[in-house]
Amino acid sequence: MNLYDLFAIAALRSPAKPALRLPAAPGLGAEPAAAAIDWSYGELLARAGAVAAALRRRGIGHGDRVACLLGNGPELVLLHLALLRLGAVLVPINLAYRQREIGHILTDAAPRLLVAAAAQRPLIDEVLAANHLSGLEAVVGAEELAGWSAGEAAAAAGGAPGGDDLAVLLYTSGTTGASKGAMISHNNVLATVTGLLAAWSWRSDDVLLLALPLFHVHGLIVGLDCALAAGATVELRRRFEAAAVAGELAGGKATMFFGVPTLYVRLVEELRRRDGTAADLPSVRLCCSGSAPLAPETFAAFRELTGQTILERYGMTETGMILSNPYSGPRLPGQVGTPLPGVSVRLVDEAGRDLAAGAEGELLVRGANVCDGYWRAPEKTAASFVHDGAGRRWFRTGDLARQDPRTGAYTLLGRRHELIISGGFNIYPREVEETLLAFPGVREAAVVGRPHPEWGEVPVAYLVAEPGLDQPALLAFCKGQLAGFKVPSELRLIDALPRNALGKLQKHLLP
Ligand code: MLC
Numbered sequence: 001m002n003l004y005d006l007f008a009i010a011a012l013r014s015p016a017k018p019a020l021r022l023p024a025a026p027g028l029g030a031e032p033a034a035a036a037i038d039w040s041y042g043e044l045l046a047r048a049g050a051v052a053a054a055l056r057r058r059g060i061g062h063g064d065r066v067a068c069l070l071g072n073g074p075e076l077v078l079l080h081l082a083l084l085r086l087g088a089v090l091v092p093i094n095l096a097y098r099q100r101e102i103g104h105i106l107t108d109a110a111p112r113l114l115v116a117a118a119a120q121r122p123l124i125d126e127v128l129a130a131n132h133l134s135g136l137e138a139v140v141g142a143e144e145l146a147g148w149s150a151g152e153a154a155a156a157a158g159g160a161p162g163g164d165d166l167a168v169l170l171y172t173s174g175t176t177g178a179s180k181g182a183m184i185s186h187n188n189v190l191a192t193v194t195g196l197l198a199a200w201s202w203r204s205d206d207v208l209l210l211a212l213p214l215f216h217v218h219g220l221i222v223g224l225d226c227a228l229a230a231g232a233t234v235e236l237r238r239r240f241e242a243a244a245v246a247g248e249l250a251g252g253k254a255t256m257f258f259g260v261p262t263l264y265v266r267l268v269e270e271l272r273r274r275d276g277t278a279a280d281l282p283s284v285r286l287c288c289s290g291s292a293p294l295a296p297e298t299f300a301a302f303r304e305l306t307g308q309t310i311l312e313r314y315g316m317t318e319t320g321m322i323l324s325n326p327y328s329g330p331r332l333p334g335q336v337g338t339p340l341p342g343v344s345v346r347l348v349d350e351a352g353r354d355l356a357a358g359a360e361g362e363l364l365v366r367g368a369n370v371c372d373g374y375w376r377a378p379e380k381t382a383a384s385f386v387h388d389g390a391g392r393r394w395f396r397t398g399d400l401a402r403q404d405p406r407t408g409a410y411t412l413l414g415r416r417h418e419l420i421i422s423g424g425f426n427i428y429p430r431e432v433e434e435t436l437l438a439f440p441g442v443r444e445a446a447v448v449g450r451p452h453p454e455w456g457e458v459p460v461a462y463l464v465a466e467p468g469l470d471q472p473a474l475l476a477f478c479k480g481q482l483a484g485f486k487v488p489s490e491l492r493l494i495d496a497l498p499r500n501a502l503g504k505l506q507k508h509l510l511p
Pocket residue numbers: 211212213216217218219239240260262263290291292314315316317422423424425455483484485
């Protein structure tokens with residue numbers, strides 16, 4: 001079984017069923033206007049087949065990487081499906097990334113094509129000028145790809161992709177400063193999708209309102225892929241806008257909505273701004289949250305305002321979804337639930353010994369959902385897995401958790417690494433520190449996460465600097481080098497960084 005076949009089954013079963021809808025968009029800056037989309041399963045699959053044919057004519061085949069710098073829109077959906085059909089690999093890039101971050105991914109993944117929105121062209125020219133990307137044959141405009149989709153679908157050619165073939169290469173922030181590509185196979189996605197389809201009782205008459213970016217696992221796999229596998233309808237939005245989403249949830253069509261906690265914080269603000277009284281979401285049967293910790297206050301406020309009890313779940317790029325609160329049964333704030341079907345987890349101490357329920361330890365995970373490792377990075381892969389006494393391989397999540405001895409549900413308690421999560425996007429302090437240190441006059445830098453009511457956490461930088469450091473210039477430098485969400489929200493100058501007797505930095509002592 002491959003992922004494309006799973007979607008094709010939905011199309012064969014009900015070709016006329018609505019698959020993908022998107023409202024029209026007015027042109028904005030370099031971005032051309034876009035017509036509304038309302039494609040049935042039959043039309044979506046036919047268009048994806050035509051894109052696959054066009055890609056094949058360009059020589060794209062099994063195992064080839066195709067990167068994209070695309071916002072939410074039909075092009076990204078078509079590209080994803082077409083590559084699945086060819087056994088080729090999608091490499092989606094976060095639209096907030098700057099030249100240096102994109103250059104790293106393109107150099108590492110070595111795609112043959114890059115598909116990009118018109119507005120990204122100047123940035124791509126910068127990337128091309130700064131990097132020697134010898135394997136990159138062409139940059140394809142989103143509108144060109146859209147044009148391909150109106151062509152003839154290819155007759156099936158070559159062998160169908162197998163379950164172990166790569167489906168997507170998802171870049172995730174690295175502890176070493178550079179992001180690394182998690183190699184997600186068709187089987188990995190199928191495991192997450194089938195687990196969620198069962199756990200959340202997906203139905204073919206579900207309508208998912210999807211405003212999360214499709215370049216991450218949450219929007220792409222938990223959202224789009226699950227919906228298409230269920231034969232449901234995706235109401236895709238180009239971006240999240242609280243007022244529009246609140247209106248649509250109340251409008252009586254959507255049955256499901258997925259968000260990172262920041263989306264729920266903004267929805268709560270929006271609903272309170274409206275009239276502060278309860279908002280009926282008549283058609284909605286499930287609101288899920290994940291990617292970052294959902295504050296109990298947000299959970300409670302959303303329930304109070306809408307009557308909806310958010311279902312919180314936990315996952316990772318490398319593993320897909322791991323734990324989920326129950327669809328039927330109590331969903332408790334601060335808990336992320338129990339393992340999804342087919343997923344095994346363990347809690348271990350620093351020495352790798354298994355811990356009993358009630359004790360705090362690192363969460364390890366195993367199952368068909370877990371990726372094989374990182375692209376062309378055997379050392380990073382080896383460091384991310386441990387073997388048990390029976391020789392089985394477990395992925396180290398780096399997340400600390402505790403299991404409730406009574407219910408078996410897990411609570412996340414923090415992280416072994418210094419990962420900061422802002423609005424659902426990951427920031428590794430090391431990458432920001434390296435950027436700060438590259439600026440003249442910065443002698444030492446330490447970046448830590450500080451709680452923030454809307455974003456969850458934001459990065460704050462502590463600096464030891466030569467007198468007269470030009471702080472606005474330093475921030476401008478960071479903005480040029482880093483995605484906006486990684487730029488420190490504050491610079492704090494101090495005389496010395498706190499270190500222990502061995503000279504090791506003690507970030508927890510920073511004021
Ligand atoms: C945008 N900005 C952010 C930010 N997103 N700042 C901090 N954290 C963020 N996440 C800043 C920009 O840099 C910019 O700043 C300003 O906000 C406006 O940018 P924007 O793009 O217009 O913002 P907006 O559209 O409001 O985006 C906010 C958001 C978005 C919450 C809708 O961040 C988002 O879609 N987050 C979801 C991320 C996600 O899907 N994560 C899943 C990862 S998968 P300035 O200064 O330039 O004006 C995963 C595994 C799992 O974690 O379990 O799911």
